Amino acid sequence: MTQPLLTVDGLEVVYHTDAGTLPALSDVCFEVREGQIVGVVGESGCGKSTLGAALLRLLAPNGEIVGGHVMFAGRDLASLSAGELRTLRGQGVAMIFQDPLTSLNPTFTIGQQMIDAQRAHQQTRESKSVVRQRTIDALTRVGIPDAARRIDNHPHEFSGGMRQRIMIAIALLHEPSLLIADEATSALDVTLEAQILKLLKEINAVHGTAILLISHNLGVIAEVCERVVVMYAGRAVEEGDVYSIFDRPLHPYSRALLAAVPSPQHRGTTLAAIPGRVPSLLALPPGCKFADRCGYAAAVCFTREPASLSRGGLRVRCFLYDDSLPEADKPRADWATEPVPA
Amino acid sequence: MAVASQGGEAAVVRAPAGGGVMTRLGRLIREVARRPAGLFGLLVVCLLFVVVVAAPVVAPYGPYDQSIVERLQGPSLKHLLGTDELGRDLLSRVIFGARIALGVAIPAVLIAMFVGMLTGLISGYVGRSVDQVAIVGMDAIQAFPAVILALALLAVLGPSLRNVVIVIGVALAPGYARVVRAMTRAAKQNQYVEAEVSLGAGTTRIAVHHLLPNIAAPLFILTAMDIPSAIAIEAGLAFLGLGVPPPSPSWGALLSDGFRYVLISPWAIIAASAALMLTTLGFAMLGETLRDVLDPKLSGTRRWRKR
Amino acid sequence: MLDYALRRLVMTFFVVLLIMTFLALLIQLVPGDPVRLVLGAKAPESVVQSVRHDMYLDKPVPAQVYYFFTNALRGDLGVDFQSQRSVTSLIWTALPHTAILALASLALAGLLGVPLGVYAATHPGGWLDRVTAVATISLITMPAYVAGLLLLLVFSVHWPILPATGTGSLSDPGDYLTHLMLPAIALAVTWIGYLARLVRTSMLEVLNERYILAARSQGIRDRLVVYKYALRNAVIPTIAVVGVGLGTLLGGAIFVEVIFARAGLGMLIYNSIQTRNYPIVRGGVLVVALLFVAVNLLTDFVYHMVDPRIRVSS
Numbered sequence: 001m002t003q004p005l006l007t008v009d010g011l012e013v014v015y016h017t018d019a020g021t022l023p024a025l026s027d028v029c030f031e032v033r034e035g036q037i038v039g040v041v042g043e044s045g046c047g048k049s050t051l052g053a054a055l056l057r058l059l060a061p062n063g064e065i066v067g068g069h070v071m072f073a074g075r076d077l078a079s080l081s082a083g084e085l086r087t088l089r090g091q092g093v094a095m096i097f098q099d100p101l102t103s104l105n106p107t108f109t110i111g112q113q114m115i116d117a118q119r120a121h122q123q124t125r126e127s128k129s130v131v132r133q134r135t136i137d138a139l140t141r142v143g144i145p146d147a148a149r150r151i152d153n154h155p156h157e158f159s160g161g162m163r164q165r166i167m168i169a170i171a172l173l174h175e176p177s178l179l180i181a182d183e184a185t186s187a188l189d190v191t192l193e194a195q196i197l198k199l200l201k202e203i204n205a206v207h208g209t210a211i212l213l214i215s216h217n218l219g220v221i222a223e224v225c226e227r228v229v230v231m232y233a234g235r236a237v238e239e240g241d242v243y244s245i246f247d248r249p250l251h252p253y254s255r256a257l258l259a260a261v262p263s264p265q266h267r268g269t270t271l272a273a274i275p276g277r278v279p280s281l282l283a284l285p286p287g288c289k290f291a292d293r294c295g296y297a298a299a300v301c302f303t304r305e306p307a308s309l310s311r312g313g314l315r316v317r318c319f320l321y322d323d324s325l326p327e328a329d330k331p332r333a334d335w336a337t338e339p340v341p342a
Numbered sequence: 343m344a345v346a347s348q349g350g351e352a353a354v355v356r357a358p359a360g361g362g363v364m365t366r367l368g369r370l371i372r373e374v375a376r377r378p379a380g381l382f383g384l385l386v387v388c389l390l391f392v393v394v395v396a397a398p399v400v401a402p403y404g405p406y407d408q409s410i411v412e413r414l415q416g417p418s419l420k421h422l423l424g425t426d427e428l429g430r431d432l433l434s435r436v437i438f439g440a441r442i443a444l445g446v447a448i449p450a451v452l453i454a455m456f457v458g459m460l461t462g463l464i465s466g467y468v469g470r471s472v473d474q475v476a477i478v479g480m481d482a483i484q485a486f487p488a489v490i491l492a493l494a495l496l497a498v499l500g501p502s503l504r505n506v507v508i509v510i511g512v513a514l515a516p517g518y519a520r521v522v523r524a525m526t527r528a529a530k531q532n533q534y535v536e537a538e539v540s541l542g543a544g545t546t547r548i549a550v551h552h553l554l555p556n557i558a559a560p561l562f563i564l565t566a567m568d569i570p571s572a573i574a575i576e577a578g579l580a581f582l583g584l585g586v587p588p589p590s591p592s593w594g595a596l597l598s599d600g601f602r603y604v605l606i607s608p609w610a611i612i613a614a615s616a617a618l619m620l621t622t623l624g625f626a627m628l629g630e631t632l633r634d635v636l637d638p639k640l641s642g643t644r645r646w647r648k649r
Numbered sequence: 650m651l652d653y654a655l656r657r658l659v660m661t662f663f664v665v666l667l668i669m670t671f672l673a674l675l676i677q678l679v680p681g682d683p684v685r686l687v688l689g690a691k692a693p694e695s696v697v698q699s700v701r702h703d704m705y706l707d708k709p710v711p712a713q714v715y716y717f718f719t720n721a722l723r724g725d726l727g728v729d730f731q732s733q734r735s736v737t738s739l740i741w742t743a744l745p746h747t748a749i750l751a752l753a754s755l756a757l758a759g760l761l762g763v764p765l766g767v768y769a770a771t772h773p774g775g776w777l778d779r780v781t782a783v784a785t786i787s788l789i790t791m792p793a794y795v796a797g798l799l800l801l802l803v804f805s806v807h808w809p810i811l812p813a814t815g816t817g818s819l820s821d822p823g824d825y826l827t828h829l830m831l832p833a834i835a836l837a838v839t840w841i842g843y844l845a846r847l848v849r850t851s852m853l854e855v856l857n858e859r860y861i862l863a864a865r866s867q868g869i870r871d872r873l874v875v876y877k878y879a880l881r882n883a884v885i886p887t888i889a890v891v892g893v894g895l896g897t898l899l900g901g902a903i904f905v906e907v908i909f910a911r912a913g914l915g916m917l918i919y920n921s922i923q924t925r926n927y928p929i930v931r932g933g934v935l936v937v938a939l940l941f942v943a944v945n946l947l948t949d950f951v952y953h954m955v956d957p958r959i960r961v962s963s
Binding site for chain 3: 053060086091095102104105106120170174
Binding site for chain 3: 477478479481482484485486487488489490491493494495497498499500570574577578581582583584594597600601604605608611612615618619622623625626
């Protein structure tokens, strides 16, 4: 088995605030293989955006990586110098963000921004016309019409969908191996979203670019991803291939999440919302963070935090599957049968 | 070079709201005192008030006690800050000068607040031509640097305590007017207000219920920053000879006297400058801290760790 | 954009109107007879009357305002009480020195303040940021006259390396410059603090914007990110405030000119107040106010032109 492109192992991230230290990410583990599309899904505040920023080591100044490793192409990112890190950003790993209006500098033309993005990784200074032509080509490839003229426009002169395409164009300039899409379609309407997702799938198919798709939208994840990581309160509670997760979710949270998605079949019935609220990061309960909202929790769930367990090709963080517990203490659920190995 | 940029969720947690006015005030003061800048500001302001109220007790001499024999001396055990050209103890003059500084600044700021708020409320609420006229007025007043406006008015009216207070009040009023006007206009369009109006709520209730709580914070901050401005303007006017008339120990007058004798003794200038700077610094720090506490967005970063 | 410009100009016109009316009426506030006050009780009545006539003081108040306007439009700001010199020519001679002083201070403040602000923003919480924060606040709160007096004390009295008084003559640039230095530094001192704070706050806001994060994620060098991307955006709000700050600068100039016995508009106004020469006071204050209004208008337009978002959406 070849080495995965990205390995996240036990990642711990905290934020230092006036009110205390917030544990934004705890013991997060997953991998992304070359050419794979992996989704990270969860509610707001579960830490998915922190994950994206942490991978490129671009956390806010009050954020700090306090544990774990992030390995990209075999190298531990913590061991990279500032210069090597900068080289990695944009070339090895590129990122696109949620709101394309705020991701582009409003006072510069998109041409200037793209030229800067190119020059950032050039050893020798290429001629202006070469760089400009490459910019035009990049824009045309993502579907911006009349690129040669529009290269001199400012971001606000484009529609939301086109701005996101521009962001993608910039991200692809140096043919990165991994593209991190942080809520890339959340600010777009449904039709635009479909177009962008189609574009992303194309990029993955044509260039073999791996994609880490971060979203709160289950539909988006289901459509595009091969593997999924489900996050809750800063922890990865389940990880597996997209079919297993969606057909036979193992973790009570994943199950509840999927059940909460309204569908025409449930017409006339009560909306299956998950009772309770996500715990505040300042006042996390001991034990499993989902215990107070879980319908299947046993006493142990409130006192100890479950470890991340392997089940075939899947990982799940729940005592339902912890065989080391005596049967009397173990939580029980009739649907929690052993999953078929992937 | 470390560059600050926002990665994702950096949670800002606010202190719990609610409680009566006094408890909220108490909480505010505690929040302010937690920060070193705020603590410094609070201490300075308290010191100032003590000095002003207890001036005759705190000052070693009277502000007008002359002693020609001891004129223009440097600091000594007898005169901690030295003496001026008439042998008056500088420390005492500085202490009594605080009375003039606050005695001018506080009424002036109060006038500015009152006039400004009234104008802002009416202008913001009534709108249209009244509003346009008010804006032209505010712009016109603010078109003059405060000192120049004060000079022009005092040149014709003649310098006196009353005139100085009024003139500074006029110069500072547009600041309050603008803030209140902006708030009033925003509140007018607020849907809560629309709802209440449709239910028959009177203008007073709307003003008290919706306006005042929103206004309190910016007004506090503005006042904290305006008091040192007023003090500085008064001292400046006194320096130019247009402040409260001599022999009043206004800090500006001390500066002006010191200026005349600068080649012989720098102590008057040093004493008055120190007093002015300490006071304005204290209020400014208080204002900054208030702004940090009441509106963290404006403060930038807080307690960052190195990457 | 044009619509906005028009509205702005109309408002400015009314503001100027109001200012001129106020100044024209100012002389009415003098208790007693302003001309008598200046010329003295011993001056013959005929002289007093002739001066009053020249000043339009024998006409009804609205007419005075009217004449003030029309004369001012022609550049005639009256003649002074005592020596019948043209106020306009007096101001004209004094103004350049004040203008040069203002520009020199601004330049000094910009050269020092902007980098300081950028540094403070890119090293938030560091010791230099904290020291700078305290230093800049104390500098901002330092009134111009305190700065001037302290500088005078240090550099002219105790350590005489720079001239304490006088303006020097423009025909001798070196001499003029040495005379300019202390006053310009005194004015710049308050400004450095102000600009540094402004730039710092603005930069911090900008640096928190997502497009800065995006640029960094593209691998663009931090230096470029800060000085090209962030600074351009941070400067825009700074421009808007420079206009306002100029008012304080002009106000401070009067102190600095008095302290350093430097010729200029401030000195002129100050002397005229002492001698109760109201026409000069009136004319001088008018020029200051008009200058301020003009600069504000200019910075407002520049601000709108520099920020392409506003340019397009207006």
